[in-house]
Amino acid sequence: MKSPDIIVKTENLTRQFGRFTAVNQVSIRINRGEIFGFLGANGAGKTTLIRMLCGLLKPSSGEATVAGLDIKRESEKIKQKIGYMSQHFSLYNDLTVKENIEFYAGIYGLNRKQIFQKQNEISKQLQMEPYLDSRTSDLPLGLKQRLALATALLHNPPILFLDEPTSGVDPRARRSFWELIYQKAAQGTTIFVTTHFIDESEYCHRLSIMDNGRMIAIDTPESMKKRYKKKSMQEVFGFLIREKGI
Amino acid sequence: MQRMLTMIRKEFRQIFRDRPMLVIIFIVPVIQLLIMSFAFTSEVKHISCLIVDFDNTPMSRDLIHSLHHTEQFDLTEMTTDIRQIDERMKRWQVQMALIIPPHFSRDLERHLNPQCQLIVDGVDGNTAGVALGYARGILSNFQEKWTAELTASSFHNDVHIIQMTERMLYNPDLRSQQFMVPGIVVILLTILPMMLSAMSLVKEKEVGTLEQLMVTPLKRYQLLSGKLIPFLLLSFFELFIVMSVGITVFKISMNGSYLLLACLALIYLMTTLGLGIFISTITHSQQQSMFVAWFSMIFLILMSGFFIPIENMPLLLQKLTYLNPMRYFMTIVRDIFQKGSSLRFLLKEAIPMTLFGLMIFTLSVFKFQKRVQ
Amino acid sequence: MQLNGHRIRTVARKEWYHILYDFRTLFILFLMPVVQLIMLGYALNLEIKRVDLAVLDYARSPESTHLVNTFKGSPFFHPFPYDGSAANMDHLFKTHQAHAAMIVPSDFDRQQQRENDISVQFLIDASDANRATLIQNYCNRIIAEYNQNNTMSLSSLFDLRSTIYFNPDQKSAYFFVPGIIAMILIMISTLLTSITIAREKEFGTIEQILVSPIQSQEIIIGKVLPYIALAIMEASFILLLGMIIFDVPFRGNVILLMMLTTLYIITALCLGLLISTQAKTQQIAMMMAITLTLLPTLMLSGLIFPIASMPRILQWITYLVPARYYLLIIRGIMLKGSGGGQLLEPILLLGWFTLFFFIAAIRRMNTTLER
Numbered sequence: 007m008k009s010p011d012i013i014v015k016t017e018n019l020t021r022q023f024g025r026f027t028a029v030n031q032v033s034i035r036i037n038r039g040e041i042f043g044f045l046g047a048n049g050a051g052k053t054t055l056i057r058m059l060c061g062l063l064k065p066s067s068g069e070a071t072v073a074g075l076d077i078k079r080e081s082e083k084i085k086q087k088i089g090y091m092s093q094h095f096s097l098y099n100d101l102t103v104k105e106n107i108e109f110y111a112g113i114y115g116l117n118r119k120q121i122f123q124k125q126n127e128i129s130k131q132l133q134m135e136p137y138l139d140s141r142t143s144d145l146p147l148g149l150k151q152r153l154a155l156a157t158a159l160l161h162n163p164p165i166l167f168l169d170e171p172t173s174g175v176d177p178r179a180r181r182s183f184w185e186l187i188y189q190k191a192a193q194g195t196t197i198f199v200t201t202h203f204i205d206e207s208e209y210c211h212r213l214s215i216m217d218n219g220r221m222i223a224i225d226t227p228e229s230m231k232k233r234y235k236k237k238s239m240q241e242v243f244g245f246l247i248r249e250k251g252i
Numbered sequence: 253m254q255r256m257l258t259m260i261r262k263e264f265r266q267i268f269r270d271r272p273m274l275v276i277i278f279i280v281p282v283i284q285l286l287i288m289s290f291a292f293t294s295e296v297k298h299i300s301c302l303i304v305d306f307d308n309t310p311m312s313r314d315l316i317h318s319l320h321h322t323e324q325f326d327l328t329e330m331t332t333d334i335r336q337i338d339e340r341m342k343r344w345q346v347q348m349a350l351i352i353p354p355h356f357s358r359d360l361e362r363h364l365n366p367q368c369q370l371i372v373d374g375v376d377g378n379t380a381g382v383a384l385g386y387a388r389g390i391l392s393n394f395q396e397k398w399t400a401e402l403t404a405s406s407f408h409n410d411v412h413i414i415q416m417t418e419r420m421l422y423n424p425d426l427r428s429q430q431f432m433v434p435g436i437v438v439i440l441l442t443i444l445p446m447m448l449s450a451m452s453l454v455k456e457k458e459v460g461t462l463e464q465l466m467v468t469p470l471k472r473y474q475l476l477s478g479k480l481i482p483f484l485l486l487s488f489f490e491l492f493i494v495m496s497v498g499i500t501v502f503k504i505s506m507n508g509s510y511l512l513l514a515c516l517a518l519i520y521l522m523t524t525l526g527l528g529i530f531i532s533t534i535t536h537s538q539q540q541s542m543f544v545a546w547f548s549m550i551f552l553i554l555m556s557g558f559f560i561p562i563e564n565m566p567l568l569l570q571k572l573t574y575l576n577p578m579r580y581f582m583t584i585v586r587d588i589f590q591k592g593s594s595l596r597f598l599l600k601e602a603i604p605m606t607l608f609g610l611m612i613f614t615l616s617v618f619k620f621q622k623r624v625q
Numbered sequence: 626m627q628l629n630g631h632r633i634r635t636v637a638r639k640e641w642y643h644i645l646y647d648f649r650t651l652f653i654l655f656l657m658p659v660v661q662l663i664m665l666g667y668a669l670n671l672e673i674k675r676v677d678l679a680v681l682d683y684a685r686s687p688e689s690t691h692l693v694n695t696f697k698g699s700p701f702f703h704p705f706p707y708d709g710s711a712a713n714m715d716h717l718f719k720t721h722q723a724h725a726a727m728i729v730p731s732d733f734d735r736q737q738q739r740e741n742d743i744s745v746q747f748l749i750d751a752s753d754a755n756r757a758t759l760i761q762n763y764c765n766r767i768i769a770e771y772n773q774n775n776t777m778s779l780s781s782l783f784d785l786r787s788t789i790y791f792n793p794d795q796k797s798a799y800f801f802v803p804g805i806i807a808m809i810l811i812m813i814s815t816l817l818t819s820i821t822i823a824r825e826k827e828f829g830t831i832e833q834i835l836v837s838p839i840q841s842q843e844i845i846i847g848k849v850l851p852y853i854a855l856a857i858m859e860a861s862f863i864l865l866l867g868m869i870i871f872d873v874p875f876r877g878n879v880i881l882l883m884m885l886t887t888l889y890i891i892t893a894l895c896l897g898l899l900i901s902t903q904a905k906t907q908q909i910a911m912m913m914a915i916t917l918t919l920l921p922t923l924m925l926s927g928l929i930f931p932i933a934s935m936p937r938i939l940q941w942i943t944y945l946v947p948a949r950y951y952l953l954i955i956r957g958i959m960l961k962g963s964g965g966g967q968l969l970e971p972i973l974l975l976g977w978f979t980l981f982f983f984i985a986a987i988r989r990m991n992t993t994l995e996r
Contacts, residue, residue: 060467062623082469082622090467094460100269101262112258113468167467272909280916290939291924295755298933326933341790342963344953344971360783370787375960377795379931382759384787389762391785392769415744416768418761420751421718428754451908539820540649542911547653554664559929561756564674566667587719590752597719 013038013165013196014059019068021054028054030219031068036198036212038164041191043210044200045243051219052200056169059198060090073165089158093170095150097157099143103134106142107157114161128156148179155186159195166190168199172206184209204240215246222250255470259478263452267482277448277486278493281440285494288436289502292559293428296382301325302346306332311357315368318394319350324386337371347373348383422507422590430505433498434589435558438582440494441517442524442552445487447545449480449528454541457532466622476617480525487521488514507592513585516602519609520581526613533619552578577612580605628843636847643821644851654813654855658805658863665805665929666798666871673759674700679707679714679723684733692729692745695771701763718750725749725760791960799874802867803955804928806860807948810886811922813856814893815900816914818849822901823910845990849894856890876962882955885972888979889951893918895982896947902989922948950975 014036021029029051036042044052057063059072061081070077073087097106104125111121129135132152137145145153151171158166168187172180184206191197191211199210207213207227214224223230223246227239236242267273301319305312319325328346340346351369353359359366370387372380423430456462465475491514498504527548535541554560555569556578562570573579580601587593595602644651678696682689696702707717707726717723726748733743747764751757792799867873896918904910922928925939926948932940943949950971957963957971965972 062463062466064623082471085467085469088467090464092460092463094463096459096461096464098262098266098461099459100266105262105265109258109262110468112261113255113465113470115255115469117254272906272912276912280912283916284920287920287924287939290936291930293755293930293934295758295934296931300933338790339967342957342961342967344957344968356783365784367784367786370785372787372789374789374792374795374799375956376800376931377792377797378800380789380792381795382755384789385759385762388785388787389765392766395783396769396772416747416764417744418747418749418764420749420757423751423754423757426751426754426757431753431755535649539824539907539911540647543650543653547657550657551660551664554661560664561673561753569664569667583721586752591715591719593719597716600720 011037013074014042014070014072014198016059016070017068019055019058019070020066021051021058021063022066027219029058029065032216032221034214034221034224036196038196039191039194041187041197041199041209041211043207043213044198044216045202045204045207045213045239046200046216047202047247050216052216053169054219055216056090056167056198056200060088060167061085086161087163087165089161089163089166091154091158091166091168091171093173095154097142097150097154100141102139102141103129103145103153104138106153107160110157111160116160124160128153132156148175148182151175151179152183152186155183159190163195165196165198168197170200170202172201172203180206204243207239207243215243217247217250222246256474256478256481259470259474260481263479263482266452267486273448277444277490281444281490281494282497284440285433285436285497286501288439289429289433289498292432292436295428296379296386297323298326299324299348299379299383299386300328300346302328302337302340302349303330304332304334304337304349304351305330306354307352307356309357311360312352315352315391315394316350318390319387322386322390324383324390341373347379348387350387429502430590431586432559433502433504434585435582437491437494437498438556438578438585439549439553439558440490441487441520441581442578443545443549444490445483445521445524446528446531446549447542448483448486449525450531450535450541450545451538452483453479453529453532454535454538458537472617472620472622475622476529476620480529483525483528484518484521488517491517504589506589508588509592509594512595512598513588516581516584516588516598516605519602519606520577522609522613523577523605526609526616529620530612530616533616552576555579556582558582574604577605577608580608628846632843633847633850636844637850640821640848641851641854644855650817654809654859655862658809658859659866661805662798662801662863662866662870665801666796666867673724673756675703676701676725676760676763677723678702678704679717679726680704680729681707681709681711681714681726682729683731684729686734689729689733692771693727695774696727696767699763699767702767714748718748723750724756725764727764796871796873798867798871799960800956802863802871802873803952803959806863806955807889807926807951808919808922808928809859809863810856810890811893811918811948813852813859814890815897815918816911817855818852818894818897819900819904819910819914820907821848822898823904823907826901826904827906845898849898852894853890857886860886873959875959877958878964881965882958885951885954885958885975888975889947892947892975892979892982895979895986898986899982899989902986921946925949927952944974947975947978950978 012035014034016032016034018031018033019029020027020031032051032055034042044055046052054063058065059070059077061077061084064078072084075084075087077084098109101109107125107128108121111124116124125138129138132149134149134153137149142150142153155168155171172183175183180203187197187199187209201207210227212224212226213230215222225233230242231237231239234242234245236245267277303316305316316327320327325348334351337346337349340349349371351371353366353368356366356368368391370384372384374380420426453462456465470478495506499506528545531541531544531548535544555573555576557573562573562579565573583601584598584605587598591597680693680696682693693704696704704727705723707714707723709716711728714726717726728746728748730744730746733745745768747761749757749760789795864875868875897914900910900913900917904913921942924930925932925935925943926946927943928948932943932949935943953971954968954975957968
């Protein structure tokens with residue numbers, strides 16, 4: 007029996023594309039309410055791993071469950087329980103902010119009243135009243151990113167997958183984005199985030215470092231620094247890639 | 253159900269906000285219909301014809317005159333220089349030449365069977381063949397008339413000639429638009445749904461929104477029907493526009509049942525929308541999907557009997573056309589329009605078309621996975 | 626303005642890789658002409674070869690049988706007896722069993738005794754007007770033949786001999802190989818170039834290049850060169866295919882054709898560049914290229930349907946389609962062996978178009994790029 011507190015669990019999860027192994031025997035356990043980070047260079051296998059957990063890709067071998075559901079057999083049920091936001095922000099540029107919210111809320115099965123409520127809530131929270139009726143393509147990047155996050159959370163999912171959510175956004179916007187993430191985690195949402203910004207990894211409760219499809223370390227940022235006797239995550243990352251990387 | 257409606261509403265919003273798209277949907281087809289139905293005619297008219305008359309007698313002029321008063325031939329000029337024929341053809345000035353030999357009328361009266369010669373530019377083999385056919389028809393009619401006159405005056409009255417009376421069924425005025433416009437309707441009902449559905453799915457793929465939709469609980473059938481129903485409705489609207497233009501501008505007569513046409517069109521749209529989904533699964537950019545769609549279009553049109561009669565094709569190609577769903581719908585639409593055929597007469601086409609539609613649609617729906625590649 | 630050959634080569638190489646990596650498009654570009662060539666070369670035959678003729682013979686006499694046999698003797702007609710009533714003949718046409726029907730009246734013989742003219746009725750399925758006209762002509766000919774055989778005094782007055790120049794077997798491949806070349810050249814030169822430039826605009830990469838020391842003319846030349854190469858390769862590919870599979874002849878001057886083809890390619894490229902200056906996105910570029918060049922080339926240049934048969938207004942529009950002139954040139958040179966002097970008119974007109982579009986494209990490019 008798995009413990010009720012473990013919400014994402016993988017066992018030797020592997021994915022190959024032809025001869026190339028993108029994710030190589032990754033085993034992790036993530037607890038409810040955790041902010042779990044995946045740090046790695048581009049091409050380390052982070053996106054592939056996230057896509058498998060969201061049911062977008064079938065694993066080549068290994069097992070995984072998300073919210074107690076098997077990713078191979080119950081991927082459609084998983085989709086009710088997760089929010090997902092990728093680096094493309096995936097909003098419709100030709101629709102207005104309001105219409106985007108309305109659309110995704112409708113997809114998640116919210117009714118008219120709930121949709122209206124959500125629109126108000128989001129516009130207050132993100133201070134985007136003036137933008138509600140403008141095209142999404144006209145929004146500043148940081149705002150677009152927060153709107154994408156808000157749409158991914160419309161159905162209050164217990165787990166949120168973020169795939170490099172902050173790439174291309176300026177530092178100030180990044181900070182306010184992380185504030186939102188903390189709020190959500192405090193409300194009990196489990197957050198699974200990939201990044202290639204090393205400074206962001208310090209914000210995570212626990213962290214896993216990936217290189218060439220393999221997981222080379224997993225721990226809290228604090229104990230990593232302690233264990234390898236380094237002052238910053240920057241140094242830890244450099245050290246690990248040199249020592250354990252391929 | 254509500255999810256599907258959300259999807260449909262979003263799709264309509266996007267279409268109506270996209271100006272180029274609106275032009276593609278509402279204006280381009282009408283222009284295409286107007287131009288195609290005038291340009292795509294299998295009639296051959298105004299063949300420029302050079303006359304080389306060595307005889308130059310009332311009889312030879314009479315013969316020339318018989319060609320003159322037709323829509324098929326334009327007599328450019330007369331010459332007695334035989335080398336002009338080759339020269340003029342190389343300059344694209346004439347397409348046909350009629351040579352009347354010297355002493356034509358004298359030989360005619362002496363029953364010496366003089367020989368006239370027709371020379372045709374064969375570069376466009378079809379026009380050449382048709383032109384020859386016309387000319388032979390006109391000249392042999394003329395010959396008959398002449399014979400009748402000659403014999404009537406010189407012989408006694410026991411000659412029996414069979415006369416032909418003909419009735420042109422379904423299209424008594426022999427207007428080629430009556431044939432082409434329904435064909436163009438079929439083509440538009442193919443291009444539009446196929447291109448639009450393929451391009452709109454690929455566009456979402458390019459932008460990344462498709463991936464976002466895939467991680468939502470939206471079911472595959474909800475996603476696809478949300479995508480396809482707007483295009484289905486638009487295609488019907490298109491059918492309506494094109495038919496009204498055809499009926500008002502081209503005075504096409506519609507002799508069959510509108511309901512039957514609509515039902516069979518619905519079945520056919522399953523095929524074309526299915527092909528659109530299929531194309532979207534094998535391509536990665538709008539440019540590619542447009543190319544693939546364009547290519548399949550040309551292939552389907554050529555093999556549909558739209559302007560190349562199927563029974564004229566080599567046997568192997570004829571057999572291949574049975575795999576072309578457009579072939580069936582082409583016959584169906586033309587028969588409903590012109591002959592007013594009821595379903596009973598169209599089963600031979602409707603059944604294979606339905607099977608193809610079901611097959612293509614199911615296959616492409618299965619090929620469209622809620623996963624990334 | 627000093628152009629740097631090295632920089633042009635760099636841009637050209639990059640563009641060439643773009644072309645090679647998109648193998649789907651490349652595959653289609655080479656497969657499409659092959660399919661079209663085979664379909665149009667083997668299959669496009671508007672002449673009818675087979676007429677299924679239902680015969681409703683009320684007379685059933687030796688004379689009427691003789692008439693039917695005259696039809697049987699022709700290679701076109703496949704007569705078959707029909708026993709139903711005349712009112713039900715509709716079925717035959719609706720089920721596509723017959724293209725035409727002949728009704729021989731019951732007093733066929735007696736009429737022959739009494740009167741001069743005997744009338745035999747033909748019903749022709751005219752849903753395809755062209756086919757109906759041809760069937761009517763065929764019937765006319767057979768009837769004339771029957772009359773001649775039957776009435777000794779009606780021997781033919783004069784003979785009609787026909788000769789077909791340049792393409793005695795009337796192979797449609799002769800006609801379509803040049804046509805497909807004209808179309809594929811437009812497709813590559815106008816459609817593909819306008820789309821690639823629009824793509825760079827859409828993705829913003831063109832600004833990246835514009836801030837680099839490279840001159841805008843160098844970019845344009847570099848981008849366009851690989852497409853010229855591709856276009857020439859495809860044209861030769863189609864030409865060879867036509868010559869090998871269909872024995873299409875080449876009777877004229879190769880160098881003359883190559884020079885004039887270059888003229889045509891330049892015209893098409895300039896059109897592509899003009900479109901790309903107007904279009905902001907790939908989709909718009911695609912749409913403009915298709916409606917402004919591809920469709921007119923396909924429908925209004927004489928590629929498939931003869932211009933002379935079109936209504937007047939449409940004929941005037943065809944004067945604006947450069948492919949119209951190029952088709953006269955390539956078909957003239959390849960199939961008729963026409964010389965430059967004989968094709969002076971289309972050559973001059975094409976030349977004017979080239980000049981016009983070239984100047985227009987250069988001016989538009991300069992104003993849009995400098996902005």
